[in-house]
Amino acid sequence: MGAATSFSGVSDMGLLAAAPFSAVVFFAIVVLLLDFLLPPGRKWVLPLVSLVGLLASSVLVTFLWGREVVGFSGAISLDRFSSFFDLLLLLGTALVVLSSFFYARREGIERGEYYSLLLFATSGAMLMASAVDMVVFFLGLEILSVSLYVLSGFFRDRTVSVEAAVKYFVLGAFASGFLLYGIALFYGAAGSTQYGAMQAMLSSGGDAPTLLVYAACALLMVGLCFKLGSVPFHMWVPDVYQGAPTSVTGYMSVVSKAAVFAAFVRIFGTGLAPVQIELSKVLWVLAVATMTLGNLAAISQTNIKRMLAYSSIAHAGYLLVALTAAGRAGYSSVLFYALAYAFMTLGAFGVIALLRREEQEALDLTSYSGLSTRHPLLSGAMALFMISLAGIPPTGGFFAKFYVFSAAVGAGYVDLAVIGVLNSLVSVYFYMRIVYLMYMKEETVGIEAPPSLAARAALLICVLGTLAMGVFPSGFARLVASSVSAIF
Amino acid sequence: MTALLFFVCSLVAIASAALVVSRKNPVHSVLFLIVCLLSVALLFLLLGAQFIAALQVIVYAGAIVVLFVFVLMLLNVKKETVTLHSSTVQKLGAVILVIVLLMEALFVAVMGVGWLSKEAWIAASGISFGTVQSIGRELFTRYLFQFEVASVLLLVAIVGAIAITKKR
Numbered sequence: 001m002g003a004a005t006s007f008s009g010v011s012d013m014g015l016l017a018a019a020p021f022s023a024v025v026f027f028a029i030v031v032l033l034l035d036f037l038l039p040p041g042r043k044w045v046l047p048l049v050s051l052v053g054l055l056a057s058s059v060l061v062t063f064l065w066g067r068e069v070v071g072f073s074g075a076i077s078l079d080r081f082s083s084f085f086d087l088l089l090l091l092g093t094a095l096v097v098l099s100s101f102f103y104a105r106r107e108g109i110e111r112g113e114y115y116s117l118l119l120f121a122t123s124g125a126m127l128m129a130s131a132v133d134m135v136v137f138f139l140g141l142e143i144l145s146v147s148l149y150v151l152s153g154f155f156r157d158r159t160v161s162v163e164a165a166v167k168y169f170v171l172g173a174f175a176s177g178f179l180l181y182g183i184a185l186f187y188g189a190a191g192s193t194q195y196g197a198m199q200a201m202l203s204s205g206g207d208a209p210t211l212l213v214y215a216a217c218a219l220l221m222v223g224l225c226f227k228l229g230s231v232p233f234h235m236w237v238p239d240v241y242q243g244a245p246t247s248v249t250g251y252m253s254v255v256s257k258a259a260v261f262a263a264f265v266r267i268f269g270t271g272l273a274p275v276q277i278e279l280s281k282v283l284w285v286l287a288v289a290t291m292t293l294g295n296l297a298a299i300s301q302t303n304i305k306r307m308l309a310y311s312s313i314a315h316a317g318y319l320l321v322a323l324t325a326a327g328r329a330g331y332s333s334v335l336f337y338a339l340a341y342a343f344m345t346l347g348a349f350g351v352i353a354l355l356r357r358e359e360q361e362a363l364d365l366t367s368y369s370g371l372s373t374r375h376p377l378l379s380g381a382m383a384l385f386m387i388s389l390a391g392i393p394p395t396g397g398f399f400a401k402f403y404v405f406s407a408a409v410g411a412g413y414v415d416l417a418v419i420g421v422l423n424s425l426v427s428v429y430f431y432m433r434i435v436y437l438m439y440m441k442e443e444t445v446g447i448e449a450p451p452s453l454a455a456r457a458a459l460l461i462c463v464l465g466t467l468a469m470g471v472f473p474s475g476f477a478r479l480v481a482s483s484v485s486a487i488f
Numbered sequence: 489m490t491a492l493l494f495f496v497c498s499l500v501a502i503a504s505a506a507l508v509v510s511r512k513n514p515v516h517s518v519l520f521l522i523v524c525l526l527s528v529a530l531l532f533l534l535l536g537a538q539f540i541a542a543l544q545v546i547v548y549a550g551a552i553v554v555l556f557v558f559v560l561m562l563l564n565v566k567k568e569t570v571t572l573h574s575s576t577v578q579k580l581g582a583v584i585l586v587i588v589l590l591m592e593a594l595f596v597a598v599m600g601v602g603w604l605s606k607e608a609w610i611a612a613s614g615i616s617f618g619t620v621q622s623i624g625r626e627l628f629t630r631y632l633f634q635f636e637v638a639s640v641l642l643l644v645a646i647v648g649a650i651a652i653t654k655k656r
Binding site: 014018025029032071072073075076111113114116117120123124127133135136139140142143146147149150153154156165 | 629630631632633634637638640641643644645647648650651652
């Protein structure tokens with residue numbers, strides 16, 4: 001019963017740890033209320049207010065950078081690790097909001113709920129990155145997931161979108177069940193829902209309930225791997241990514257994935273660190289299967305959103321390589337990869353969201369034929385994102401893969417690194433096909449790219465980010481190393 | 489007395505659960521589901537978990553069963569149309585499960601009375617485990633943040649439900 005007394009002692013400090021999260025929730029509610037007050041012609045204020053909220057939260061995070069606060073009697077932790085992910089998630093959301101300015105209005109989903117749910121989802125994601133308690137982590141994940149179930153079905157009159165929402169919801173709820181059961185067993189083994197209690201119990205060398213711990217690990221891994229879209233829990237990814245609004249697809253593949261990886265690192269890197277060696281054997285298999293299937297299936301796709309969906313499965317595989325390697329180098333490379341992946345993927349989805357053909361979204365791969373003649377800047381940006389996704393220098397994607405594979409070699413997983421490099425070679429084919437179509441083929445008629453300043457600003461940020469991470473990787477590497485050192 | 493109550497409750501729970509899956513008429517199934525959930529609530533009471541017993545009655549036997557009944561009425565299912573295509577494997581599985589649960593209940597009722605009353609039962613009631621008061625205290629001190637965040641989750645669910653159903 002020491003909880004009550006210690007709580008009153010640190011109540012102000014506890015609030016500090018939750019400040020960035022609370023700011024996002026506050027602005028999500030403001031956007032929701034503002035929606036009723038605004039006349040239909042003034043809806044552009046909503047994304048603006050959302051951006052202000054995201055900026056306010058990032059200012060808070062930057063202001064608190066380097067502080068170490070564990071708030072609410074061990075529920076949520078503010079450290080450089082959570083601050084890094086907070087900034088990454090806020091940046092990703094800001095880029096999505098920027099490209100939604102135009103996309104949401106054109107597709108008729110420019111409503112208060114859209115931006116509000118985006119902000120709510122981000123608050124859940126931030127919670128996952130900073131949680132040091134299973135219950136907080138689960139609540140964050142559910143806030144993120146429930147928002148995304150709704151967002152992916154936002155085109156209520158399009159069958160693909162409704163199909164995406166229903167599939168995501170049913171399978172997601174099922175995966176949450178696995179996760180919850182895993183959390184229950186975790187609690188049963190550690191006697192507490194906090195990561196620290198599990199670590200203390202495992203490393204004390206006492207008589208640990210091994211079977212319970214491994215059962216908890218297995219169920220947690222199933223739940224998390226579903227949310228990551230890792231093989232063999234990847235079936236929902238292509239359909240959901242294809243059906244959801246393009247801006248939401250970008251959001252899902254970057255923000256929600258980064259949040260799950262952050263939670264993965266925290267749970268398996270700190271709480272369950274003493275059994276990491278055993279877990280790496282499972283992760284090894286998952287990583288190889290995920291990389292290989294993602295890359296091979298992406299080759300035969302004709303819809304660009306499906307192709308990027310399989311590519312995102314493959315990238316989840318590369319990140320699993322880093323998780324297999326574990327240790328400080330492995331986890332640093334996860335952070336580096338998540339940041340580089342955010343820039344290049346949100347950039348690619350930003351271009352897709354902008355293009356239009358015959359009053360529809362230009363999702364067919366052939367729509368990209370000869371794009372360079374009429375839209376040289378857009379296709380230049382797209383080419384850069386593809387090069388980066390394929391992992392060719394001088395882009396962020398190259399160094400992201402470089403750090404992941406060198407971490408794998410450093411941890412003794414040379415075989416995994418070799419399989420990873422072979423997989424990246426396969427991926428060059430389907431990424432470069434887009435570049436080939438854009439520059440070497442005859443122009444397709446009827447492709448339009450409307451002028452939208454906000455969307456182009458988002459693309460510019462993505463281009464600059466991708467190039468900066470490729471040209472000055474050491475600065476970013478130092479940043480992620482210092483962020484990871486906060487939790488080890 | 490506790491052992492007798494336990495045995496009766498678990499017997500009713502298992503029997504009604506078996507009836508839920510074996511009745512042809514879906515309305516009968518729902519009614520047996522209520523019986524099953526109520527007897528499980530009684531089992532929770534026997535464990536000293538008053539709060540969970542109350543929740544079981546309010547949430548499951550109340551809200552969720554009402555939802556079932558609503559769906560049944562909206563769909564207007566006829567008795568004949570819902571012939572269940574359960575395979576022999578499923579039936580066998582159900583029968584085995586019923587037998588295992590019955591054996592378990594019998595085992596606890598006959599063998600485990602002493603164990604139940606001396607250790608777990610006394611220890612649980614000793615720390616007022618499961619009372620509304622102790623759960624409330626935990627919720628508002630140790631789990632305050634989780635409690636508050638759950639409200640955000642509920643808000644998101646409400647906003648989402650309205651967003652996908654409201655008229656444009």
